Each structure stands twice: as structure tokens, then as C-alpha cells.
Amino acid sequence: MTHSEVRPNGPAAQFTEVTVQHPLGLHLRKSKDVVQVANRFRAEITAQNLTRTSPVVDAKSILQLMQIQARQGHVIRICANGPDADDALVALRRLFDHRHYDLPSAS
Amino acid sequence: MTILQRGLPAAPGIGIGTICIYRPHDLMLETPPAEASSRGVSPRREWQRFLHAQERVDAELARLGESLNHVAADIFSVHRLILADKTLTESIRSAIQLSGFSAVSATRQVVLDMAQMFRELDDEYFAGRAADILDIGRRLLAHLGAPIGPSQLDELPPFTILLTDDLTPTDIAMLPAHNIAGIGLAYGTPTAHSSILARSLGFPLVCGLGPEILSLDRNLPAILDGYQGLLIVKPTAQQTDDYGADQARDLDRQAVALAHAHEPARTSDGTLIPVYINANTAEEVTAMRGSGADGIGLLRTEYLFQGRAEPPSVAEQQAIYGHFARQTDGRPLTVRALDAGGDKPVEYLMGPGEANPFLGLRGIRLLLANPGLLTDQFRALLLAAREQPAEMVIRFMLPMISTVGELEEARTLLEEVRGAVEQANDGAAGARVEIGVLVEVPAAALLAERLAAVTDFLSVGTNDLAQYVLASDRTNSQVAGMADPLHPAVLQLIARTAYAAKIFDVPISLCGEIGGNVKAVPLLLGLGITELSVPLPAAPLVKQAVREADLFHCRQLAESALRCSCAEDVRALLTVS
Numbered sequence: 001m002t003h004s005e006v007r008p009n010g011p012a013a014q015f016t017e018v019t020v021q022h023p024l025g026l027h028l029r030k031s032k033d034v035v036q037v038a039n040r041f042r043a044e045i046t047a048q049n050l051t052r053t054s055p056v057v058d059a060k061s062i063l064q065l066m067q068i069q070a071r072q073g074h075v076i077r078i079c080a081n082g083p084d085a086d087d088a089l090v091a092l093r094r095l096f097d098h099r100h101y102d103l104p105s106a107s
Numbered sequence: 108m109t110i111l112q113r114g115l116p117a118a119p120g121i122g123i124g125t126i127c128i129y130r131p132h133d134l135m136l137e138t139p140p141a142e143a144s145s146r147g148v149s150p151r152r153e154w155q156r157f158l159h160a161q162e163r164v165d166a167e168l169a170r171l172g173e174s175l176n177h178v179a180a181d182i183f184s185v186h187r188l189i190l191a192d193k194t195l196t197e198s199i200r201s202a203i204q205l206s207g208f209s210a211v212s213a214t215r216q217v218v219l220d221m222a223q224m225f226r227e228l229d230d231e232y233f234a235g236r237a238a239d240i241l242d243i244g245r246r247l248l249a250h251l252g253a254p255i256g257p258s259q260l261d262e263l264p265p266f267t268i269l270l271t272d273d274l275t276p277t278d279i280a281m282l283p284a285h286n287i288a289g290i291g292l293a294y295g296t297p298t299a300h301s302s303i304l305a306r307s308l309g310f311p312l313v314c315g316l317g318p319e320i321l322s323l324d325r326n327l328p329a330i331l332d333g334y335q336g337l338l339i340v341k342p343t344a345q346q347t348d349d350y351g352a353d354q355a356r357d358l359d360r361q362a363v364a365l366a367h368a369h370e371p372a373r374t375s376d377g378t379l380i381p382v383y384i385n386a387n388t389a390e391e392v393t394a395m396r397g398s399g400a401d402g403i404g405l406l407r408t409e410y411l412f413q414g415r416a417e418p419p420s421v422a423e424q425q426a427i428y429g430h431f432a433r434q435t436d437g438r439p440l441t442v443r444a445l446d447a448g449g450d451k452p453v454e455y456l457m458g459p460g461e462a463n464p465f466l467g468l469r470g471i472r473l474l475l476a477n478p479g480l481l482t483d484q485f486r487a488l489l490l491a492a493r494e495q496p497a498e499m500v501i502r503f504m505l506p507m508i509s510t511v512g513e514l515e516e517a518r519t520l521l522e523e524v525r526g527a528v529e530q531a532n533d534g535a536a537g538a539r540v541e542i543g544v545l546v547e548v549p550a551a552a553l554l555a556e557r558l559a560a561v562t563d564f565l566s567v568g569t570n571d572l573a574q575y576v577l578a579s580d581r582t583n584s585q586v587a588g589m590a591d592p593l594h595p596a597v598l599q600l601i602a603r604t605a606y607a608a609k610i611f612d613v614p615i616s617l618c619g620e621i622g623g624n625v626k627a628v629p630l631l632l633g634l635g636i637t638e639l640s641v642p643l644p645a646a647p648l649v650k651q652a653v654r655e656a657d658l659f660h661c662r663q664l665a666e667s668a669l670r671c672s673c674a675e676d677v678r679a680l681l682t683v684s
Contacts, residue, residue: 023411024232025414025415028182028239035188036188058193058194060193061192061193061194063192063194063195063240064194066225066233066236067225067233069230069233071230071415071416072414072416074416
């Protein structure tokens, strides 16, 4: 499910909130998946870690996405703004819903 | 002239080769010549140079990703993504086009700033990613023709004795296994994370050799002795011959050990000694059967609790323990209760900072302060055990017990959980779960008889026992060398604990790193240890060492060792025998 938010000086942005399921959090490999999916869309896509109240970052940049330090159980708000915003959010949600429960490794 | 550097033996084996020094921070620390836009750098040309270097680094990373295993492939594909990241490239572009920096200075400055920004993050994992950014920066600078020739880990020549300050997981993934003869670390300790990882690759490894090794000339001939913890630079012809013979004997022994890896280990006089492995990860649990080990003698559970916002649920833990128990295929499985604190912090459990975390609220102390953690973990293990065959042995081991009262309090809690689970149980039997003590505090060893009377098994954790007996922090490389498990004071306590186990007829295992030292195996058996739990790659060799031992001689050796006054004398005994 996605929501709309009216910004004072721009078109309506869609957003959705997801919980990080993976035991290692949004680690390097997982972030890579998110960034690669985000880059398939023209919409401007941002992410914010609500649990840590992180700054809002560009989800198309892995360097920025790592800065929100998302761990298992943290809630992330993903915001999309642009012609294909809806599709982008659906695709990104799927990445988080998918509980690929590979066992964690120590490193 | 021959130079001898002493360190701490961290992984067995002998390496003979030439020195290669790896200084990961070289390129970044070099101060570039001062530059300004007035110097007439052409921004357009510099930006083109950067793009060209970026392209070549990308091709290089793509090639590396294809040539190694999937772990490395993953890492390098992430590095390619970082390399192409607009946050990085736009900053470099503006440094070149707006501030007039050269491609080299712009890259260096932006990469350093970015790495610094990561280092300042609160979360250790994400802060650690600074290393990945620096890694990419080094590659870029090398392609931009920066002043220093980089020593790249993936381009080491054959028979390399790699000397460096410490290694990160990224470094380790890049090591060309077939070209590494041995690794010497200036810092680090045998029980540190980096050592455990390097050991899993089977390289001879010596830690704590001191920063002097980093100023040795590269390409000098050297020998790395992973048994005694020595680095011999410019060895004499005699030393090279002797070590060459040792190495050949090692390889023969290894071949024999591997051929018999799946057979039980009996001493020459017929006593069966189970040889288990210590497991940190799901991968190691899976690899256990292939190694021929007799089960898992220490499954650490900290990582299940780390890097998340709250502890895993009972159901989640049950699924994981069940998975591990199935992997062991009916062989014994020992699960250590959450051992948080000390050098293994778990964010959401830690109270205010402690001045002495190793002497603080850790292990069983932390569990008794948060009994829900202990009972949840035990409940999950009991539920997982119900799905296992009745003849399987599952053990739950309590870390950092220092008083009999702690054990009694924990047992009361655990037996209540067991009662509740059995009552709710519809009659399915499953494996029984035993409760035992990890003896790693001197007080526990001194009162081992009192503990043995009320426990199903004992296990000696020599890493912590040594650091507590010798009052030496094993994570502080300046004193870690003193925390030697072969020190006679530590051996006295091992003997005492083993004696208590014998009187009360409970199994006594040893799960410290020393168990993986094949030369120490006869001594440990002589001290009365009846089961060994060792690092995975060491299991076949330890089994072979057991087969070559006879208990009568082992006991004589132990008696001599207990009379020694220092660890060096004990080591000398082991080398002779």
C-alpha cells in the first residue's frame, strides 16, 4: 500500500514504509539490490530510516543509502516522485517483502 | 644477517617464500604536491582522465569478480556500483571543474572525505565500509598514475610471505590463495576476527609481530613458522633446509590426516578422543561433515543477536538451531549460551560503558540480569531438540560461570523451562539437552569439583582462561602475548578441572585455540582432556595427532610441563617430544 503526500512546492510524492527483515540489515549486498532496482526508474527516489530518524537520502546512490545504517527491524520510508513512482515503490517493496532467509554469517 | 621476529602462533603450518609488504593506507596518506587552479590544470582534460581511470577500474573489478568465488564476486560487484555512484563522481567532478583540482587530488580528497564520513557512523558495520571506499580510491589513484605504486593483494607473486598490519574481510577475499605461503600481522591477536577468517583459508598465520616488520625490504627471503609464531628473515641455508624438511613432513602428515579424516581418532593405546569443531557461521556448520569432525564442540551464538534492533524470537532461534542440528547428522552439538559483553558487544543489551568490559557484565552475568534471554534461548534449543533423534547429544554451555551460585541459579531457571516444554509436549521424545559449564574464569577452575557435581559436562575455554589467569587483555597486542594458554599456571588449572571431571565422571572438553595446535595435543590429553574442539581446518591434523599419541607418554609429558616455570619451557618440551 502506498500513500500520497502533497509537498508545498511540487507534485504529489508517493511513499511507502518497509521493515528490514534481513538479519544483517541493509548491508552492502542488500543495498546494492535496492540501488539497482531504484536506478531502473525515472522517478526521484529517496529513503529515510525512521527508526534512527536519519536524514533523507537518494536511494539511487549506494554511498548515500549506506549512510542511513538500516539494521534488522528498522523501518524505512521510501519516497518516489515522478512519472513511474507507483511502479518504483511496488518494485522496491517487493525487495523488502521477500524474506529470502539465507542464514546469517558472522562476518 | 638473519633477523628473527617473534609473534603469536595463530594458524599452523610453515611458509617459505619472499616478503611482500602490504600497506593499505600508503596511497591515501601520501600528501600530494600543492595545487591550485592558477597552476593551469585543464579541468576538461582532468575530468577526462578521471573518466578514463574509472572505466579501467571498472573493467578490472569485473575481471576480478569473474575469476574468484561467489563471495568475492559479490564484493566486487558492489565495488563497481560504488565506483559508478553519482555521489562520488559528482563530488569529484565539482572538485575538478569548480575548484580546479587535478584528477589525482580531487579523487584523493573526495575519497578521503567520504571514508571519513563513514568512519564517523555509529554502527560498526557501516562505519567499517570506509575500507571499501578507500579500496576503490586506491584503485582509481593507481590508474591515475599517483606517485606510489600500490601493492595490490590480488596481484601477489607465488610464494608470498605477506606482511601487513591487519587484514579486513575485503582484503581476505582478494587474497590469491595459491600464491600465499604465509601471513604475518604486525598487530592482531590469534583470537581476533581477522585471524579466525584467515585461518579458515588454511594459511600459516603469525600475529603480533610488531610494526618493525612493515619496514622490512620487500623480496627478501623469509620463513614463517605458524607453530611457534616466528618470522625468520634472510634465513641461513641450514634453517631453510630444516624448515623445508619440516614442511615436507607437514605435507606428508597432512596427506595421511586427510586420508583418515573420516575415521575416529583413537590414541595408540585405544582411547577414543572425539574431535569436534568450533563454529562461528552457518558455512562452518555445513562444512563440518566434510572435514570428518565428530560434531560441533562450540557453536557461538553471538552473531544471531548482533547487528539488529532486538533479540531474535524463540521461533527464529528454534529454526536456526534446528537447521544446525540437522546439519550435524546425529553427531553431538554444543551450543554456547549468548556470550555478550567483553569484546563482543550487543548494542541493545549494553548498559552504560564499562571501564573494564572483560571484568564486567558479560556471559552468564548478563544473562542472569536478563533472564528472558537465557530462557528464550534454552526454550528454542529444547524445541529444536524435539525434532532430532533421541540418541543425539545436544549440549547447552554456560559461559563465564565464576561462582557455584550462578550455575545453580541458571540451572533452576533452565529446569523450569524444561519442565514447561515437557508438559506442553505431546509425548515426542527427541534429543535430550544437557547443561554444562564453560570453565574460563580461574575461580571456576579452582572450584571445578563443586561445579562438576551439578553439571552434565565441563569445557575449558583456554583463550579467556589464559587472559584471566595472566591478567593480560588478549585484544591488546602489547600484552596479548602473555595470555599464553601454554603457561604452566594455565595448565595447572586445566589439570585441576580435568581431575574434577574425572572424579564426577562427566566429559571434559577443551575448546580454546590451543586445541588446534597439533604439537600441544599430547600435552592436553596428558592433562586429562577427553574431547577436543578445534578450528575447522585443523580437525584432520588433530585427529592424526591423537592417533600418534599414547596416554602413558602424554601423562609423563603433562607432569613435566606442570613443573615448568614459563610457557617457553613448555613449548621447548613440545618441540622435543
